[in-house]
Amino acid sequence: MTTTPSLIAPAGSIPEALVAPMQALARVSADLALTIARGPLGGGSLAAEVGNNSDGDNQKALDVMADEAFAAALPGTGVRWYASEEQDDVVEIDADGTLGLAIDPLDGSSNIDVNVSIGTIFSIRTAQAGGAETFLRPGREQLAGGYVVYGPMTALVVTFGAGVLTFVLDPADRVFKPVASPKPIPAATKEFAINASNTLRWEAPVQAYVTDCQKGEAGPLGKNFNMRWVASLVAETHRILSRGGVFLYPSDSRKGYEAGRLRMVYECAPIAFLIEQAGGRATTGRLALLDQVPDKLHARTPLVFGSTEEVDRITAYHQAG
Template identity: 65%
Template sequence: MQNETPIRDLAHIPARLRPIMAALCEVGAELSHTIQRGPLGGALGAEVGVNTDGDGQKALDVMADEAFGARLRSASVRWYASEEQEEVVELDPEGAFALAIDPLDGSSNIDVNVSIGTIFSIYEAKDEANASFLRPAQEQIGAGYIIYGPQTMLATTFGKGTQLYLMDPDSRQFVLVNPAVKVSQSSQEFAINASNYRHWSKPVRAYIDDCIAGEEGPRASNFNMRWVASLVAETHRILSRGGVFLYPADARKGYEHGRLRMVYECAPIAFVIEQAGGLATDAQDPILPQSARELHARTPFVFGSPDKVSRVAAYYDLPEQEVSALFGKRGLFRA
């Protein structure tokens, strides 16, 4: 770093968590530079193996994981749980915190110059490694993400609202630009991978059908669809202008319990979103009271503006005939 302090504005960051946040921002700034160099920095998008869940690993996935693990050793982190590693790693036996991380979310987008990011979650460390993470998500004491896009930004929460920081490309310091981010309630956007329509449950199909029906449908409003295939990018859009994101469970093998990981992705994003006035569920129940069954457990995930997220959950309570593909009224949800 060119400066000793990677974060210019510290008022919203608890003093005991500042070393962790400094470490995350230092590595994030270096990753941002590497990503900006693209192929000038090597084959960042090259396949180099698979992680514990069988997902392909890119070269930059591994580089990011190693960089965060190395830097966090001096930030009072005892337990380090990474999406790229099978087991929890002990960094500092005397450390007070447990940190879960997806070092590089959306890495399949590296080669096509689409925004990618880092997602992190902070807990008080327990004596047992896995127990530090397999606990209710509402016990997080900090969470956030760094997005590497046209601007590199940090969104973070410590339980008192959500803050947004912008990395100054000249000083490479993260500067507070919004001390109290709020999820908009007025957006008419939904994000879902529509190519999986045939695999969805009837409630999810019915919800999307009603959005697509527009002004003539039960919602009596026109909607736009978005899909970036990068959780950080989807989250940042919703923080910026509202809407709803859906990654439901579906009928495909391996997707029965959803696809996104509770510990590394859903728990921290849920914390950030809810502290900004949004809502996050597994399509039916809130995410934050839930605990992961295992370190790499997956879950369905729906988040965004509260009225839209609650409406998705309500579709699961409709009578069977009302979620039929042939049912076109659903008067309960008009407007």
């Protein structure tokens, strides 16, 4: 029996061992895109609070639905270990699988009920003998890193370590089809993204950098900046891949935010992999993000990424501070 592919990729563009998991990810994402587009027509609220995950975040109905759908699609695709934002521990799928898949099944949960872009972020690694040891490794070892953004169009963007591939979901037949990837991220930018409600809680170097951006042409950076904050990491990443920019989610003094908000294994590492492959840079504010090793599955890390000139400037502010 042949099944219709959910992802049409140029021949040879996906490493052989990753074709089956990529098809599974694409199939579930296409289903999720339909569920998201139908909103309340599906019956019940996709944003209804249904529990808490191990990180203490509220789980919305769509968080749980997406997690269950991705986990259910993986048997037979070569995946041994499944690590999800919505699961306390790594789950074993197929004992003879050779891959580990880490996932943020639904990113940007606070935007589910306001009809703003949300997404899925995924990372594929070589399976080790144990679940935790598969993922507690430098992001540089990833075999694939990518996301799906459910926005005005649904797009899947992925790297296998040799550039960036972009696919758009065709609503006519619900298949992801290849499109040209944007040009490399421009080195210079005049656009930053940060949750400015935390200004007074940031460390001094971040406060100093954002203040200097706000000073505009008259300040030390000598240019007027624009600001964006979507509160969906996938949407911010898609914008920065499309036209450049710099994103910061630094640590702050709120309880639990000592290492920022975003999780290394299934949010920051795959995004950093994509950004580097697109010619940008990703750091913790101080160090290259892909060289850091998380100490636990849901470990958080400060994240700065985007156009190289601004990311490097932010590193310099940290070194000076």
